[in-house]
Amino acid sequence: MKLKKHKSNEKLLICCTVIFTIIYLVWRITCTLPLGGTIVSLVAAIILLVVEIMGVFEAAVHFYNMSNIEQPERPKVSEDLFPDVDVFIATYNEPRELLYKTINGCINMDYPDKKKVHIYLCDDGNRDEMKELADYMGINYITRIERKGSKAGNLNNAMAHSKSPLIATFDADMIPMHDFLMACVPYFLTEEKVGFIQTPQSFYNPDLFQYNLFSENRIPNEQDYFYRDIQVARNKTNSVIYGGTNTLISRKALNDVGGFYTDAITEDFATGIYIESKGYHCYAIDEIHASGLAPEDLKGLVKQRERWARGCIQTGKRLNILGIKGLNLKQKLNYLSSISYWFSGIKRFVYILSPILFSVFGVIVVKCNLPQVLIFWLPMYLLTNASLKRLSKNIRTNKWTSIYDTILFPSLIIPVILETIGISQNKFAVTRKGGAVSDKSYQRKKAIPHIILAVLSVIGIINCFRLIFAKNTLAYAVVLFWLVANLYNILMSVFFMLGRTPHRKSERASVSIDCSINKNGKEVKGVTKDISEGGVSVVLDEPIDLYEDNSVGIQLLTDRYSCNFEAEVVHVDKVQDKWKYAFKTTGIEENDFRQLLYIIYDRVPVLPKHISKSNSIFDDIRLNVLTRGKKVNQFNRKHPRLEIRKKLQSEECGEVEIINFNYEYALVKTDSEYNNIKHINISILPEVTIKCSLDKKMDYETNKKKKNKPVEQSIQLYRIDNYSEISEITELQTTLNKWANEYEAIKKIENKKKKKAGPSDELNEMAYL
Numbered sequence: 048m049k050l051k052k053h054k055s056n057e058k059l060l061i062c063c064t065v066i067f068t069i070i071y072l073v074w075r076i077t078c079t080l081p082l083g084g085t086i087v088s089l090v091a092a093i094i095l096l097v098v099e100i101m102g103v104f105e106a107a108v109h110f111y112n113m114s115n116i117e118q119p120e121r122p123k124v125s126e127d128l129f130p131d132v133d134v135f136i137a138t139y140n141e142p143r144e145l146l147y148k149t150i151n152g153c154i155n156m157d158y159p160d161k162k163k164v165h166i167y168l169c170d171d172g173n174r175d176e177m178k179e180l181a182d183y184m185g186i187n188y189i190t191r192i193e194r195k196g197s198k199a200g201n202l203n204n205a206m207a208h209s210k211s212p213l214i215a216t217f218d219a220d221m222i223p224m225h226d227f228l229m230a231c232v233p234y235f236l237t238e239e240k241v242g243f244i245q246t247p248q249s250f251y252n253p254d255l256f257q258y259n260l261f262s263e264n265r266i267p268n269e270q271d272y273f274y275r276d277i278q279v280a281r282n283k284t285n286s287v288i289y290g291g292t293n294t295l296i297s298r299k300a301l302n303d304v305g306g307f308y309t310d311a312i313t314e315d316f317a318t319g320i321y322i323e324s325k326g327y328h329c330y331a332i333d334e335i336h337a338s339g340l341a342p343e344d345l346k347g348l349v350k351q352r353e354r355w356a357r358g359c360i361q362t363g364k365r366l367n368i369l370g371i372k373g374l375n376l377k378q379k380l381n382y383l384s385s386i387s388y389w390f391s392g393i394k395r396f397v398y399i400l401s402p403i404l405f406s407v408f409g410v411i412v413v414k415c416n417l418p419q420v421l422i423f424w425l426p427m428y429l430l431t432n433a434s435l436k437r438l439s440k441n442i443r444t445n446k447w448t449s450i451y452d453t454i455l456f457p458s459l460i461i462p463v464i465l466e467t468i469g470i471s472q473n474k475f476a477v478t479r480k481g482g483a484v485s486d487k488s489y490q491r492k493k494a495i496p497h498i499i500l501a502v503l504s505v506i507g508i509i510n511c512f513r514l515i516f517a518k519n520t521l522a523y524a525v526v527l528f529w530l531v532a533n534l535y536n537i538l539m540s541v542f543f544m545l546g547r548t549p550h551r552k553s554e555r556a557s558v559s560i561d562c563s564i565n566k567n568g569k570e571v572k573g574v575t576k577d578i579s580e581g582g583v584s585v586v587l588d589e590p591i592d593l594y595e596d597n598s599v600g601i602q603l604l605t606d607r608y609s610c611n612f613e614a615e616v617v618h619v620d621k622v623q624d625k626w627k628y629a630f631k632t633t634g635i636e637e638n639d640f641r642q643l644l645y646i647i648y649d650r651v652p653v654l655p656k657h658i659s660k661s662n663s664i665f666d667d668i669r670l671n672v673l674t675r676g677k678k679v680n681q682f683n684r685k686h687p688r689l690e691i692r693k694k695l696q697s698e699e700c701g702e703v704e705i706i707n708f709n710y711e712y713a714l715v716k717t718d719s720e721y722n723n724i725k726h727i728n729i730s731i732l733p734e735v736t737i738k739c740s741l742d743k744k745m746d747y748e749t750n751k752k753k754k755n756k757p758v759e760q761s762i763q764l765y766r767i768d769n770y771s772e773i774s775e776i777t778e779l780q781t782t783l784n785k786w787a788n789e790y791e792a793i794k795k796i797e798n799k800k801k802k803k804a805g806p807s808d809e810l811n812e813m814a815y816l
């Protein structure tokens with residue numbers, strides 16, 4: 048197969064990093080061990096050195112892969128050659144609503160002859176409701192009574208009841224896009240022996256790291272680095288990891304290795320290794336063709352990572368990763384690096400504890416002086432960080448890697464140690480998806496190790512400052528640097544453990560597509576801002592009043608899909624010079640709902656793909672301190688509020704000024720002598736009069752705090768009694784919009800003239816509507 052090679056332009060940077068890393072390791076091994084100290088000091092020093100060597104090994108493997116990235120070029124083949132494909136959706140206990148969306152996506156996949164696509168719901172829970180769902184959706188249903196081999200056994204059972212030469216595997220929450228098969232099948236239609244094609248695991252909802260740290264608009268999903276960077280780089284050595292979902296696999300390859308591997312809780316990791324050991328070429332592509340649901344609560348995340356960690360270590364031991372036949376040295380080193388990664392919890396704990404041992408307990412872990420550190424450590428540290436940032440295409444930085452590792456290390460240390468010494472977990476633990484469960488007591492319990500280490504770090508920082516000033520030397524500056532850096536990571540971990548209350552039942556996707564709103568036969572065109580399963584927000588050029596009866600018809604239209612549903616207005620707001628209307632769905636037919644699901648999920652998720660520029664340590668802390676303390680406002684303004692400042696005539700008060708207007712209420716300024724008038728009639732147009740009843744009044748001059756001056760004018764909030772009559776008058780809407788635009792233009796001119804002036808007292812009037 049033809050490979051597209053993306054040569055790295057950072058070879059000089061990588062070479063310098065390698066050279067200075069080797070120099071650093073030689074210095075660490077030969078000059079920094081405290082050989083004349085205590086046993087505790089020596090043991091701590093050796094553990095730290097071993098951890099650093101492991102980190103260097105993983106970095107070396109990654110840098111080698113990244114130095115010359117290779118991606119398979121999709122072959123151009125006749126669609127007549129496309130073979131039959133079996134689609135396996137593995138499920139055990141996931142909810143019906145989640146599987147409905149996945150099946151809906153699978154049914155929607157394009158193929159030259161859709162009769163060749165055979166979809167199977169592989170239910171290891173043997174549930175009647177899943178059989179009913181499969182029948183209802185028109186797909187095949189496979190189950191079994193005995194659950195031997197967990198997920199791998201489930202898939203092997205499905206293989207026994209199907210026969211297509213290609214098999215697509217999807218987890219219960221992973222929704223394929225319409226082009227999944229068309230993008231993946233061609234790779235198998237060449238003379239090359241292809242085992243599987245792995246596409247990224249992408250997510251349509253923010254993961255816990257993004258969400259809990261208020262960074263869903265600032266950083267990519269934590270898994271993006273693995274699937275869009277590490278996996279693609281492994282094409283070079285044919286050591287791509289089978290991720291268990293969003294994958295197309297050769298049945299022949301599976302038959303050659305005896306099916307999905309059942310003797311490890313990460314059956315995908317082991318199965319992929321075996322396939323590659325049989326001489327099959329396996330590729331990862333960075334194009335997203337499916338998206339799913341990231342774990343929504345801490346328990347689910349921890350359970351998922353414990354299974355991955357234990358499973359990878361299990362696989363390495365049971366397959367004898369260094370002795371397995373069929374893999375070359377490069378492949379073995381890549382898989383060894385994948386397994387050693389799961390010791391990152393231990394490594395992170397050692398990195399945090401080492402400066403604490405010295406600064407708090409006086410245990411020397413590294414024997415050196417400041418000039419040596421500046422000569423040997425600093426160049427290596429700076430070059431490694433720069434290389435990671437450059438090679439990862441700004442998907443990941445060393446800072447965020449440290450934060451992720453610090454968050455998870457207390458949960459992973461014990462499972463990793465137990466699995467390493469042979470106390471294995473053989474039961475497959477399914478990660479719960481669909482509906483976040485906030486368990487504050489569990490979160491607080493998980494935060495205890497971080498809090499203890501934070502206290503010790505603060506004590507160490509104080510001691511370092513004391514030593515620097517007491518001994519008048521900067522020798523302790525490096526220890527101080529690591530204490531502060533670790534404290535930042537720990538603080539971010541505590542923020543993470545505090546969690547964040549979810550406020551939405553369904554995820555919103557920022558999608559801009561054409562939209563039309565129908566109210567009593569009148570149609571208004573707009574563009575969507577975001578869409579969810581429960582509603583949509585639409586941006587309009589001009590405001591319209593839609594609230595009476597609070598029911599509208601909405602149509603969403605794309606080149607491929609069309610969806611109609613009933614909705615009601617839940618909020619109206621002005622955003623710059625546009626108007627945003629938020630709608631909640633009140634009624635939708637099933638065919639339209641399925642079209643809505645396609646519109647939402649048949650697309651690449653819009654969450655960040657790169658780290659934003661506003662990503663400093665200061666930004667991280669500011670967001671988590673200030674944003675965390677803010678209350679979420681529940682908006683309920685359902686009419687467009689127009690600021691018009693228009694003088695008009697009334698029957699009762701003569702000339703009055705309407706400050707702002709939203710069809711249901713008007714804020715009106717009158718002479719003070721009329722401040723007790725409970726009912727007024729204001730002529731808006733020659734044939735349109737609004738009838739108003741007093742709702743709330745205030746003293747305008749008192750609001751300006753000029754208590755010694757006589758009150759000349761008053762402002763009252765009036766309810767519009769004939770709202771139902773005037774809300775449908777098109778000429779009235781046009782006139783009000785014209786007045787609002789005129790006042791907006793005047794205000795812009797005044798603002799330019801008064802840039803240095805304070806806000807007008809009259810702006811306070813806006814708060815009354």
